[in-house]
Amino acid sequence: MRKLSEKSALFQRITNDITELNVRSAENGVEEALKGGVDPREIIERSLSEGLRIVGERYQEGEYFLSELIMSAEIARRIMERIEPELVSKRKEDIRGKVVIGTVRGDLHDIGKNLVAAFLKPIGLEVYDIGIDASPEKFVDAVERYKPDIVAMGALLTVCIPMYGETIEALEKAGLRKKLKILVGGGAANEQVARDAGADAYAENAWQAVIKARELLSGL
Amino acid sequence: MLTAIDLRKPDMVPITDLALDPPIIEEIAGICLEGFSFVGGSHGEKAWENSKKEVSALIKACRKLDFDAVNIEDYVLPSQNYSPKFIDKTTFIDEWGKILKTRSDTKTTWWFGGTINTPEDLEGWQPPDPSAPGRMELLEHAIREVKGEMAVMGYVHIAFQFAWQVRGGLEKFIKDLYLNPTFARKLLDKVFSSSFELAKMMMDVGVDVLAIGDDYADTHGPLLSPKLFREYELPYVRAICNEAKRRGIPIWKHSDGNLYPIIEDLIDAGISGLHPIEPPVMDLADVKKRYGHRIFLAGNVDCRQVLPYGSEEDVRRYVRQCIDSAADGGGYILTSSNSLHANVKVENIYAMVDEARKYGRYSR
DSSP states (O other), rough: OHHHHHHHHHHHHHHHHTTTOOOOHHHHHHHHHHHTTTTTHHHIIIIIIHHHHHHHHHHHHSOOHHHHHHHHHHHHHHHHHHHGGGOOOOOOOOOOOEEEEETTTTTTEEEEHHHHHHHHGGGGGEEEEEEBBOOOOHHHHHHHHHHHHHHEOOOOOGGGHHHHHHHHHHHHHHHHHHTEEEEETTTTHHHHHHHHHOOOOSSSHHHHHHHHHHHHTOOO | OOHHHHTTSSBBOOOOOBBBBBHHHHHHHHHHOOOSSSSSOOSSSSSHHHHHHHHHHHHHHHTTTTTTTEEEEGOOOOOOOOOEEEEEEEEEEEEEEEEEEEETTTTTTEEESOOOSOOOOHHHHHOOOOOOOTTTTTHHHHHHHHTTTTTEEEEOOHHHHHHHHHHOOHHHHHHHHHHHHHHHHHHHHHHHHHHHHHHHHHHHOSEEEEEEEOOOSSSSSSSSSSSHHHTTTTTHHHHHHHHHHHHTTOOEEEEOEEEEOGGHHHHHHHHHHEEEEOOOOHHHHHHHHHHTTTTTEEEEEEEHOOOOOOOOOHHHHHHHHHHHHTTTTEEEEEEESOOOTTTTTTHHHHHHHHHHHHTTTOOO
16 A cells, blocks of 8 residues: 555555445455555554444434444454454554453344444453353353453343343352452343442444443543 | 224224133133243144144133134144154253253243254254145034134234344354344245245135234334334235235234334234234224224233232223223224233133123114
């Protein structure tokens, strides 16, 4: 990439393709950038994160809907898949934190969880997805294994609300709670539910999860 | 109820509900049901026989509750030839090719996955044949049984919901719409060809109201962007409304969630009324004010908190609030905000009906 302005224009183009959900064009842009020797981390910073931020904002403002969120997450997944092998020289300081994410026991919904996972990766978080219907024990095992900074849990069904608290309690009993930040989300949750369960933060949607995760990490 | 649907003022606010979970039907009708029903409509090994029993019990329960209508869903109209294909003890493939899980405590099922994974799967896939033996028999029986006493509603899904369910998930289907629209369209067309035929047969046998399903929104807003919705789903809604209108049969549109961004589209497509105006994301009084002169409204006694966990007085207060919000001038039918599901307290259902009968008199 010869000129700085050319590079900026390319980042802008990829960002636009992400926000306008032009999958192929976004992929081509990323390919072009990589071929031009652009640092893949810069693509994540300047195009991917920025694109997802804009999509998240449009969703919150009612301009975008679930379909756009899902498709932008798919574009992010594809770009990350393409870029990840290029990050071989990934240095420790590039990893800003680790997250274990799952849908709590009794709930099989995964759209929201998948969206949050897709949105968190581009901000430099390593995401360990433990799937749906994840028991408190499964969360405990995952935390012992991956030693995350944040545990993110979601549920859509209101009958599963008690599981937020039970999972947090299990983490406490296992002596893992102190070093952890806990983020609660999903259709079943709200600020009150998160507080009652003993969580550190509540996120209403995928972009909010990014904002909250950043806040939680800066408080660590 | 038909007077209210016609946007006129009946003697009192009509009452019904789209669905009663088996434990509710059992408790009210005093009949023990077999198999699994309601969400997904598969009924153990003897699907048709069990459905027959459920429809009879449902009528008995609606009668006992003094409802003004009984709703017969496509879920409870299997073919006589159908039996679910069990993958394991609690998982089976239904007549559509959806994968469902059973819940023995509530005798319900819930959607788990689909069987269309490739374009070849779609080529080979056939939706249920609406004219398969026995399918209409249960509906005809219901009509004969309650004629003149209650209105009979026939409920069909349209295209979007069963399409994503048989495809294996909303996420997959939404990606199809962007990445492989021809495939997505073909799937929708196939689903609709079956449901449209079923809808016509329901009208042929004499339902008073055609209810159309498919949830289009969550509490945030429509699942599909209005642009995708207008392109892919709305034409089917319009087609079914036109057919019903031609026959003089009103269309009751059900969809959960915040429908504000697409409500005008639905009205323009020809729906006669909307259910359930989900609280708190849609405000019944506001919808009444803005759209009550064009469509009837049905809803929205909260079945998330009030009906399952509220006291009798909470229920009565909520019912009065609904009536105050939407009953003025007619065009309003009282129902729960989704269904009378297994967690709802039966005494609260009786309180709901009792309060609506007292407070919902137009002459009061």
